[in-house]
Amino acid sequence: MTFLPYIFGLTSLLIGLYLFLRSFRIWKPRPRNKEQEERSDKMLEKYGTFMKVASIILILKGAYDLAVPNPDRYRIGNRQQNTEWTxxxxxxxxxxxxxxxxxxxxxxxxxxxxxxxxxxxxxxxxxxxxxxxxxxxxxxxxxxxxxxxxxxxxxxxxxxxxxxxxxxxx
Known part of the structure; x- marks a missing residue:
């Protein structure tokens, strides 16, 4: 269970980077045909602002998960046992x-x-x-x-x- 923050953090970071590069038109994948290129441009016009915001959020979340991993966050049921001495x-x-x-x-x-x-x-x-x-x-x-x-x-x-x-x- 201690590896889950790294898996989710890295996944969020990579997806965020992909969306960032695509939404700011820094990277553009090669289209197979003209139709695919038009569809990609329409998607960026329609969802570009959302993709920019989502990419930044995902990059920050991924970086945070990698910098400060918390395995308790991913426990099933998220039950935290009291481990303090009373x-x-x-x-x-x-x-x-x-x-x-x-x-x-x-x-x-x-x-x-x-x-x-x-x-x-x-x-x-x-x-x-x-x-x-x-x-x-x-x-x-x-x-x-x-x-x-x-x-x-x-x-x-x-x-x-x-x-x-x-x-x-x-």
Whole structure:
């Protein structure tokens, strides 16, 4: 689907250039016979102004589509999914993170909460919700490979804090 803006943009640009050259009489195709030449001249007399305006619009539209391609414009049904992170999704992320933290959340609830906040902030800054959901649909190993570099700093900080709490406790 990402190639459609280029296809439509190039098509619009070429048709616009053709109409521009024909309507301003810069280029005139060779007629096969006298009748075809007369028909072409009559068409230009009748629709010349329309062709000039349409050619300029098509050239601008084609150039815009090529310069600023937007594949979402050509989605069937044009349904746009909300891929932004909302406070509700952040709360769900943190809740799931606390649940998955297991014994760490039980033994060090405040540190686990800080870790989950840090992880949520980093993931939300690095990925869209759609990208994150795609990552979750992959195997655990692939998830770790994609997501771990994003919040590795949070993991390191959690380990340091747990180590310092453990050392103080001794």
């Amino acid at each position: 406070p509700e999704y952040r709360a769900i992320f943190i809740k799931n993170c606390m649940r998955d933290a297991g014994p760490t959340a039980t033994n060090y609830p405040q540190l686990a909460k800080e870790y989950c906040d840090c992880s949520a902030d980093r993931i939300m800054a690095a990925m869209t919700r759609e990208q994150y959901e795609k990552t979750l649909s992959k195997s655990f190993e692939e998830q770790v490979k994609e997501v771990m570099p994003v919040f590795q700093g949070c993991v390191d900080r959690l380990r340091q804090q747990i180590d310092s709490v453990t050392k103080r406790g001794k």
